[in-house]
Amino acid sequence: MAIPFPSDEWIKILGEKLNSSQAYQGAAAKWEGDLCFVITGLDDTAYLYLDLWHGACRDARASDTAVDSEFKLSAPIATWQRVITGQLDPIRGIMGRHLKLDGPMTKILKSPKAAIELVNCAKEIDTEWP
Secondary structure, three states: OOEEOOOHHHHHHHHHHHHHOHHHHHHOOOOEEEEEEEEEOOOOOEEEEEEEEOOEEEEEEEEOOOOOOOEEEEEEHHHHHHHHOOOOOHHHHHHOOOOEEEOOHHHHHOOHHHHHHHHHHHHOOOEEOO
C-alpha cells in the first residue's frame, strides 16, 4: 500500500528504515544534525523533520510549521519527487539550487554518502505522490 508524501506516516517509515539500514548507519556514523524538509507547491507548505545522530534516527515527524533545526532543505514537490525516486542526487540538487539549503554546506559536503544512503532508504518506501 502506497504511503502519501508528505505525511507523518511517510516520514516515520523513513525513520524506521534509517534505523534498520546498516548502509545508512555506516555512512552516517559521524553525522550529527537535524533536518527540516520544506515541501512547497502544494495547497499548504508541508514540513517533515528528522533528528539524525551518529547513524540513528532519534525522531521523525511531520509538523504544521518549520521546525527549528540545524538544516532546512526547501523545494517544490516535483523536485522532492525527483530526489526521492533517485533521479536527482541530493548534493547535486543543492549545488544546482534545485534544493535550497539553510545550514552549513561544509558539513553536508563532509557526509555525501550519508545523504545518498538516506535517499536509498526513502526509495524503498512505496510512495504515493500528490
